[in-house]
Amino acid sequence: MSVWAVARRIAAKDLRIEARSRVLVNQVLPFSGVVMVLFAFALDKASSDIPRQVAPGLVWLATVFSLLVMIQRVFAVERDDGALDALRVAGVTPAGLFLGKTIGLAVQLLALDLVLVVLAVILFDTAVAGLAAAGLLAVTVVVAGTALAGVGTLYGGLAAGAKGRDTLLPLLMLPVVVPVLIGATRSTEAAFGTGGIGMTEGWAWVALVGAFAALAVGGGALAFGALLEE
Amino acid sequence: MADVVDLLDVVAVIGSFPALAGATLRVEPGEIVLLRGPNGAGKTSLLRLCAGLLPVVRGSATVCGVDLTVDRRAVRRRVGLLGHANGLYADLTVAENVAFWGATVGATRDEVDAALVRLGVGGRLAGVPVGRLSAGQRRRTALACLVVRRATLWLLDEPHAGLDAAGRDELDATLRQAVQAGATVLIASHELERAAGLATRTVEVVGGQVVGVAP
Incomplete structure (x- = not known):
């Protein structure tokens, strides 16, 4: 099978x-919803504008x-009955x-982020400022x-066979996603009209995240084989 | 005809643990070879090495015409491995699992259906998620996945484990049929009476070495 045929089947x-299994619906979405609600309690929107200002960052946090929860699940499915060896x-x-698992994870993240954006609008009084802003947010x-x-x-595959993978994964992965966190937060700020960032600057941040995505997906596809063998 | 398995003084390690310590084994096409030996003798490691999952540290190893010291990944499409785990997805149905693994070699729908029927997991069972099956039914499903992959070399680690009497008979019949179709089989088993009745040859594995041909 070609790379794309494999990717389609895996995804x-x-x-x-x-x-x-409904892990996304029954576990991940409630978890992320609780995180957003806790942020809302911690940042009192009645007494300051801070919650509205930080809402984009909270969405991406x-x-x-x-x-992290989703990656553990995605690789547990392969690990539990030895399917990774069978593959x-x-x-x-x-x-x-790698591409198949990335596509599957990206689709689930898309669904998650749609819910998180709606929660941000409800909990933090934010709003998407017009059609262009909605487009920027969608692309982001x-x-x-x-x-x-x-x-x-990539890091899920790296940690899949390691002892202590539950704690190893966040330690390895969180520092690496900082550029995505910053870029996505900035462009979401532009879409929400907070943080003093204009639309042009927002698109520049999206381009930066896009370059990171190309690097992560391309590099991951090349390196995944070596990771699995180790 | 060249040997399907030709190992000479092979050394392999798992971490720092010596899994194989100079194993030598030759298996001709069409043989059903039983590997017997105590726990930790290296039977599973021998099967995993032949599947290209364990690197060769020293010695020479050719499996299905592929030199494992050069590119062990190249042998993988030609072998089928049934280890202690079944390699199944609990949330997929029996038919979906077999179809998924069959797709890796371009198996047709008819081949998938035939494998399901052959291993007794067709009909109503085919639509049941694997997570709801008994251990024996999962083993049968795993065997159906192996059948549909049309491997040249079958590597089976305790294949009878978890199967009832009918399942064991079906497994034996399936293996004999695979051999008639041109496959070669390596079985590691502690169920010596059952496996020996199936095998054309029995070899003893002790301390990571093949120490002799058993009667």
Whole structure:
């Protein structure tokens, strides 16, 4: 099978498993919702404008925290009954496996971020300022989601066979996603009209996140085989 | 015809633990070879090495015509490995699991259906998520996945474990049929009476070495 054929099958399989197990709906979404509500309690919007100002950052912080849970789940599915070894023996191309898992994770992140943006609007009195801003926000969610999914799959694969992977994964991954966190927050600020960032600057930040996404996905596809062998 | 497995003085390690310590084994096409030996003898490591999952540290190893010291990944499409784990996805149905693994070698829908029927997991069971099956039914499903992959070399680690009497008979029949179709089989098992009745040859593995041909 070609790399893309493998990627399609892996992504379809992962999304089907998610649709059946409902981990995203029953665990990850409530978790990220609770995180946003806790932020809302901690930052009293009645007494200051700070909650509205920091809402974009909170959306992406909640996304990154939720991503950790999602990655553990995505690789637990492969690890629990030895499917990862079976995939290797089946000669599945590592690049296809990486891309498939990245696509599956990115689709789930897209759904998660849509909910988080709505929660930000409700809890922090933010709003998307017009059609152009909505477009910027949509592109940000897709591009940043792809970047996070790429990094998450790469580090999830790295930690999959390691002892103490539950604590190792955040330690390894969180520092790496800082550029995505900053870039996505800035462009979301532009879309929400907070933080004094204009639309032009917002698109520049999206471009930066896009470059990171290309690096993460391209590099991950190349490196994933070596990671699995180790 | 060249040997399907040709290992000479092979050394392999898992971490710092010596898994194989100079193992030598030759298996001809069409053989069903039983690997027997105590726990920790190196039977599983031998199977994983033949599957290209364990690197060769020293010695020479050729499996299905592929030199494992040069590119062990190249052998993987030609072998099928059933280890202690089944390699199944609990949230997918039996049919979806078999179809997924069959797709890796371009198996048709008919081949998938035939494998399901052959291992007794067709019909109503085919639509049941694997997570709801008994251990024996999962093992049958894993075997169906192996059948549909049309491997040249079958590597089976305790394949009878968890199967009922009917399942064991079906497994034995499936293996004999695979051999008739041109496959070669390596079995590691502690169920010596059952496996020996199936095997054309039995070898003893002790301390990471193949120490002799058992009667």
